[in-house]
Amino acid sequence: MAAGSQPLARRVHPPAGEARTRVAINEPLVYGIIGFVVVLILWEAVVGLGFVRAALLSSPTRIAAAAVADFRTGAILPHIGTSFLEWGVGFAIAIVLSIPLGLALGAFRRIEYVVDPWLSALYATPTVALAPLIILLFGIGVESKFVIVFLEAFVVLTVNTVAGTHSADRRHLDTARSFGASRWLTFRSVIIPSSVPFVITGVRIAAGRAIVGVIVAEFIAANVGIGFYISVNGATLNASRVMLGVLIIGIFGVIVGQLIRRLERRFDKWRPAIH
């Protein structure tokens, strides 16, 4: 465009219709779906063309067939129900106990000094390693799973809550002090709110670890549950049902993670600013 014949600031914008279609395309979603579909097609092709035996790798259509069969007969429902119960109860007890405990440890430093080595040790240990012992103590029913799930979630959630109580912004603490806030009011008005984002992050991590706890515990000893379903079908070389079990866990994990992440974002503004 010659500068002499056109005003300098002139820009030719795309017509309105074109601009609208461009905005409407959600690129991460579209490309994500394309990638997903491509992987499914490749998987189906690799098995269909006989490169890998279907008995070992299954394939998307075979997994779908297994899903239709097991949901139609309802055979899989007790497994899902039991695992969900084990996860929910163990996780709920962990939330109820570890958040108050974490806050208390944050409030009373000396107790924290006593408990901290234990928490750090447990935090570094995969607590599922204790699962065989817990099953010996509590039996192969849901009770032992409650305990294993609880332990998995409890440690990470407590550690996160304690970290949250130490995260309060210096300026907010100074403000409370300069207005003469009591120790208890400072705790209520500054330290607890500051720790909320950390607690929610802890809840999200704990939720994932609790799922691992359920599955591993059911692998070790159980007669119902998704972990049991996977291990039995694995032992009988039913790859489609193993994959179906894994898929169900994956979907559940993503849904729970997304729900908590949404909650997490709401409290992002409460996080201390990074200087």
Added chain:
Amino acid sequence: MLSEGLALSARGVRMEYRDQSTHDRLVAIEKIDLDIAEGEFVSIVGPSGCGKSTFLKLVNGLLPATDGEIEVRPGAKGIPHATVFQDSSLFPWYTVIGNVSYGLVCQGVPRRDAYERAKPLIRLVGLDGFESKYPYQLSGGMQQRANLARALTVDPELLLMDEPFAALDAQTREIMQVELLRIWSKAQKTVLFITHQIDEAIFLSDRVVVMSARPGRILDDIRIDLPRPRALELKRTPEFTAYEEQVWKLIASQLGSIGVGEATEAATDAA
């Protein structure tokens, strides 16, 4: 005892601290003697790192002085002072009214009464209608209005302001300066204002106290004889620029003695 008519009296205030990394004892404030009369507006300016913010922390009790004495008259309600901090000292989990009434809640006033008593102050600072907004929903200037209202709500004798407009853009800062003078004339408080902006200090104050580079001491205490009420046009008068000259020369002499821009930034106000 405080003499009649004084809101603050500081005598021989000295502040040392131990450097966290080198463990050397550093002197932040050499010796400060300062009297502020009731109702007076006094600013402290000085090169960065001179200890002006440290002095304010000594007055409001966030830091203990190594030596010396600071007396502040308790206000009508028995509250000697309240602080308006720099930016983001509002609690993001409270609404405007929750934040403004916080000082009263700290004194054990029931929340409902505290809200009632906060309302007139919210009106005074011009945040009417924003009571239930959260700090992140406010502009920087509005946040500092809320911050100011929070300090005024406890009805202190002395208002301590620690570079409250430092984070604001130039235009908002000037608007807030005018607003602060309006609010100050209505609220009738004594103000100790810390700033590194020379024009801000002169525009607002009855007296401008100029501090030396660290270790901080008072270089000069300049009475600003400019008529009130003041408007922004005042900043373009020869009288005003003459004061600016005077203060700038004092500060420049300090920058020269330690090398302009060297080491001064690292040596921020103690703690």
